[in-house]
Amino acid sequence: MRIQCTVNGKSVERDISPDLRLLDFIRETLQLTGTKEGCGEGECGACTVLLDGKAVNSCLVLAMQADGSVIITVEGLADGQALHPIQEAYVEVGAVQCGFCTPGFIMATYALLQDTPDPSEEEILAGLEGNLCRCTGYSKILDAVKLAARRMRESR
Amino acid sequence: MRYLKPSSVSEAADVLESSRGMILAGGTDAYVYMAEGFCHPETLIDISSIDTLRGIYVATDDREEEVIRIGACTTIAEIAASQDLPTCLRQGARAVGSPQIRNLGTIGGNVCNASPCGDTLAPLLCLDARFVLRASGGTRVIACEDFFTGPKKTVLKPNEFLEFIELPASSCGKASAFRMIGNRKGQAISQANASVSLVMVDGRMSDLRVAVGSVAPVPLRLGKLEEFLTGKRVKEVSLAMFKEPILEGIRPIDDVRSSASYRQEVTVALVFDALAECASKDSGECEGAGA
């Protein structure tokens, strides 16, 4: 089947099988391997991407359901060599250990701050409750989101 | 496998009639079942982009009464965020999964999946919700209390799908609250949940509905408890009084999340908690649905 969509700002058109998951479309068809598979059942959030502006688990979406949609993955955030403030904040406060959950967290953070530019701590925790991390204990991730939010507000 | 994306409800109904395929909306349950091998649909009918299946608005139902109508493909996130819906339903929606799941999952999916621990079910039950089911031959309307027949079982026929959920306007004016207990605060799956709606008349509880989920094969209304509480003031009622009337009708199961007896035990506390919130507010913020 033919899928047509926009990925990280670029128009994309491919022939795919109807049962291909969006996650596999991104990783294998488009070779964007930043998005990860951690569980395949929507529990860990490592596969989080933005689909028409909303954070979703790409392991639970059929690629064909994203036909005509706008998709953003972690590879779409940096501006050339310049990191997005969210990426910068995660590195700066030490919120990245093994880094496997990181792209999913960054995309969930992006979605959160897009909707709620000045989130309370409670709103941050709620916004990221769909992402699991086993390395960091979450503490520095929370710090990173607060830092990113502040910087993004200040730069407006 | 065939993938079809009808653009209208009538097209969807016709395609369902001829293919007897599987309805796909958010996919959050469907995809997991397919991945696990629980089902192998030959045809997937994606109804998620049919405009008329999304939205929350005032309408008139088949009995000429005013209702709040919810399109089946309205996402759980949209339900949780809507100021036009009763508190218990918003709280139930808020308890589902994670932001990512709520962005994808639909209320129609939560209802038709009919998992005993679906968080929107007890709220819908205590709001006297009615479900509009669509087939190519026409529609029929089923009350929530008649819709669920067992765990993951409903009265939906293979050629039917859920089009709308309708809440009587009177339900939407009541005070309501939802409570659940899960094993971890985030992404918890209910070990038990409870939803209550009521109207306070001169400080006494009336027009009560008490519904519980995850403690029986289907969401259950606790009729005896509703009778017992009607006309009483909240302050007259204590946790200890509940145990007798509440336990009737509850048939919880032992599973990996918790045992039957524990579920019974905490259901009591959850109902009491939800009741207290309902009674205390005429308006005002409802806190998150964790216990």
Place this chain on the structure above:
Amino acid sequence: MSDRAKNFATVGKSLRKVDGVALVTGKPEFVADLQLPDTLIVKVLGSPFAHARIVSIDVSAAEAMPGVACVLTHKNTPTTRHTTAGQGFPEPSPYDTRMFENKVRFVGDRVAAVAADSEEIAEAALKAIRVEYEELPAVLSIDEARRDGAPVIHDEPDSTGIYDVVRNIVADVDIDVGDVVQGFDESDEIVEVTCETQYAQHTPIETHVVLSYLDSANRLVLRTSTQVPFHVRRIVAQTLGIPMQQIRVIKPRIGGGFGTKQEILLEDVAGLISMRTGRPALLSLTRKEEFASSRTRHPMRVRVKLGAMKDGRLHAIEMEATSNTGAYGSHGLTVLANTGSKTLPLYNKAPNAHFYGQAVYTNLPVGGAYRGYGATQGYFPLETAMDEMADRLGMDPIELRRINHIQLGETSPIFEKLGEGREGVSQTVKSCELPRCIEIGSERIGWSKKRGKRLTIGPWVHGIGMSIMMQGSGIPEIDMAAATIKMNEDGSFNLLIGATDLGTGSDTILAQIAAEVLGVPLDKMLVVSSDTDLTPFDVGAYASSTTYVSGMAVQRAAEKVRDQIVRVAAPLLDASADELTLRDNAVFAPAGTSVSLARVCQRAMYETDQFQIGATASCVPHESPAPFLANFAEVAVNRETGKVKVVHYVAAVDCGVAINPQLAEGQMEGAIVNGIGYALTEEMILSSKGRVRNPSLFDYKIPGMLDVPPMDIILVESYEPTGPMGAKSVGEIGINGPIPTIANAIYDAVGIRLTETPFTPERVLQAMKEASS
């Protein structure tokens, strides 16, 4: 920043990880991110039975399927017995595993493997394999295992290293100091506690995965998510019966390990497939397989008996541990031994001590290495018994710890008697800030204000608990690490280390150590790690060894390089080499003149007496200096639902000098949250037939963002003279704290002693009811 750290230029600073940018931009750094053409997807068929013989296995239908390249079973694979445990040779684990066998010993044990063009074809092929099983009676508990007439799980004639095959005992340990029987007789007060810890899984977000392929010289390359690349190379060579030089193992970025990747689980299968087909092979475990068929925590039953005098001095300690090692014995002996070796020396004042126990086979999921490695299971009853003893003696629990814990300059006979499987190594504590850890931590949690007060808010009752612990840093006389540094003519250096970064940041801190010695900023240090062709040997990331052992190898290599640099620079500065110092990318003479490192290297590379400035150095540690930790927790217990919330957690840790404080904190935070999950919500639940009922993140609850309490991590610095820059280790110790600390806090809140983890709301409610009746 500590006073000591102020004198360092790079060490002691919270510098950014060297791989940070690559990870936040989603660069293809992980095993499965490398996509090679023609790759075969490998799927494994797991046993449906806990114990069975394979009477017949017919793969003809599978093999005949279009797109299937290779099917492996016991009939067409090497029969060499080995261990899957990634440990130094000779491994202290039994050689009880065959690649494929005609017997299966747990639900999910390997039966066959299929390699096909796609996942769909591989799965269809698995379904087409016909297996006839003869089901055998299964052993489903440690008590059943040792009974007379119990089924013998490892009845094969060619396994070695098993203590008692007939009674299913993998290992037996028994050491003592003094005479505990007499000791208990002489004691004024006796406390005995038996605790049971549950099956838990590491759940790294990236499951086990390997990509194998043949390079252009037809050597087998294993690109694998492992903590032990060099052990992988050796054990795969042994298992497949091929020369070790035919194999190259590369560890790229990996998505967490925590011990489950200290195991050679998949590489032999993928490797053999690549060798037979000539094609790359990708084998990754599904999350379900990760739960049931990889490795787990060893569930244990541990009994601790303490005898103390009225004044609080411990007079006798006895610890008896029975460990369920599952169907195979990897890490069985060593985790068992560690249960005693990392706990009992903490209370060295007791003149009488006895540790004994057994690791037992069952037809259940296989225990392996898991952060804490036995100490986690041992500290639960030990610190619970101490808490109970304090209660009996009418003493503050902190005071009881203060009187009895090991101090700077002291030793314990346990160090020598009990190591990791073999005897240990005698050592004296050369750095210890435990008293300050206790002081600072107790102040921070508000110990004196809150203990015993049972603050009640609605149904929630609050309580405070504490515990202390020690761990080790590496395995003395056994672990070895090496590092190579070579210089480039622009003043940068390549640092080649065998050490394995699991996300812990070891690439970064090891580079910091080298940069410190050579007087350069961190970005002048270009790290290549964990490639058996390019980097020198390192045992791998386990036993909290990387900072202490690999760090010392790096420090030594850097010092050798520094010596070469000053020799080359001396004539340029008209000074003698031993007067010169390195800082700010240059070599300085006492007079203040300097020459850049680039200039020095250019001279050595192109001008006079040319040679490559570079060196390799190794380290074998002679002791295992302990980090020390004092944990404090405030919990709230809901009297109606039994739910336990951690309201505040304080961990004051002495890890020596923290090479990178931010990364050290990160280790503590991650370990603590994992420990909280182990204490409150995580449990693999087994059916009556030995099957894991909840092999999914849906039903196996690990902590999420909403479950994390406010945590205070306090690094209390000490200086370890035997460690690089004064460092010890910090990787494991944090995970041991939550269980006993939370248990003791629950006791303070509602007066119940829980002895079984996890402390689910149901268990807590049940215990409260029993206590009140």
